[in-house]
Amino acid sequence: ESSGGESEDDYVQEKRSSKPKRRGSRRGDEEEGGGGRKRAAQKKRKRKQPEEVDWSSLTQEEASKLRLDMQIEAILKPKKAFRPKRKKKDDDEDVLDRVADEEVSRLREAMLAAAADDEQANKEKLPATSKLRLLPQVLDVLRKTALAQSIIDNNLLEGVRRWLEPLPDRSLPALDIQKEFFPILRKMEFIDTNVLKESRLGRVVIFYTKCKRVTPGIARLANDLVSAWSRPIIKRSASYRDRVIPTAEAPDRDAARGGERLNAILARARESDKNRVRKNAVMIPQRELGSYTVAPKSNIGIMRNNASVDVDIERRKKNAERLKTLTRKITTK
Template sequence: MRLDMQLEAILKPKRASKPRRKKKDDDDVLDRYADEEVSRLREAMMTAAQDDEQANREKLPATSKLRLLPQVMEVLRKNSLSQSIIDNNLLEGVRKWLEPLPDKSLPALDIQKEFFPILKKMEFIDTPVLKEARLGPVIIFYTKCKRVTPDIARLANDLVSAWSRPIIKRSASYRDRIIPTAHSGDGDSGRPGGERLNAILARAKESEKNRVRKNAVMIPQRMLGSYTVAPKSNTGNAKNTMSVDVDIERRKKNAERLRTLTRKITTKT
């Protein structure tokens, strides 16, 4: 019986043992693959930027970056490649693509519309990353350039504000914000905004130059402005408080009259 068991064990085919990979080895392989992919893309971005600069000097259409743009955006949108993007300094390629061309023209609008929103979503961008990529000065340029569209300028300002908070130690919470308020007595000669009469007349004279027909009646236009000082609230003044008290007293009297009338009707019935 024992011999039969030994023979059966010998004749029984052994299960092929599969080599087990350690999780750490798998992660290392994936990291190397990601680094190689991002590194190749960075080189391709730099080459495309150089090709477009050369084409711009020769007065030819600069299309190399536009052809590579879908591949670049596919990598930038992957959150799993954030560390590889930092390690291989892919943002340097982004900075190169956003720089003006040799004839001072801005890069294609498609590139701007794709890059600025994705940069705003990259929470891993910190001060050391910005210094290595030298991306900050280019974004500041977009906040000051008059040829930039309003949407891109707004995104550029948001990026500058977000990236500068750690430097100036400003909190991102709205609860910590200090908003200056203007009182009614602020300004020169009691005028709102502190604008002098000479400045008002000068602005009116300047607008008069742009009119085609001097004697024609011009339709008033509303002028919108951006303000950094909030107006002082008037909700707590004495006049409003008095009107509220009068209204409360009036309602109390009406309620008392209604109760008296109800009691009389109940007594009669």
């Protein structure tokens, strides 16, 4: 301890003793009557003045070679002066990237370890709390947009997949994990096909779209993720204007049943009454919820006259075009 203290004191004393020496040198320069200034000026002049070359003593080849070397030196001189600053900036960026990679890599290992601990606790019929303890730290990293490249490079989404996978007893992870992870995944625009292949996250998200134990909100977010991630694969545009909705004309029921006779109707009714327990009972109608992929074709324009509406639409279009041309002329001026 004493040696450390003495060395520190010595370091301070050396610093203090060095300042009066510099002051004394300045005073000495002033006392010399400007001799020091002349020397400094001579040094500056020597630096500024280029070396004189005796071209008469050189041959033609030597002179041309020397001129070429001087031109190259003049071109490379500003680049050499600018290079250290750029190198320093690049070094700082490399240090930041290295720190981010180390942080994400450590978090990935911690996520995988927490998932393994919860699986072991679930097998032993114990509460799985390792992931919940680490959840705030994971959310803090996933919400940082600046760490997107580090998340991709270190495959942090593999840890996300492990956290979303069901436990050995087929129970889903904690609801807090589901509610936090799916909205964050929805905001990660950098997730592409390669990232999904490496992390194998798509299979877990598809499982959440089909599992009946998932809450409706989580299932809706999972469906949105599947549709967003599958667009590049099936080459479908994300713009709503480019969406193509298939349409079909509604069948004419009156025309289809117009040729049906009474005997056929009664036979169909008797066939449906065979499986009924109570013959004279009336069944309460039940609503059926179905998913429709084909939209019906609208016949509103055929049923009523839309001449006035069409005229109004054309007038509005012309006014909009006229306004666009006027604004274009004003902006060009």
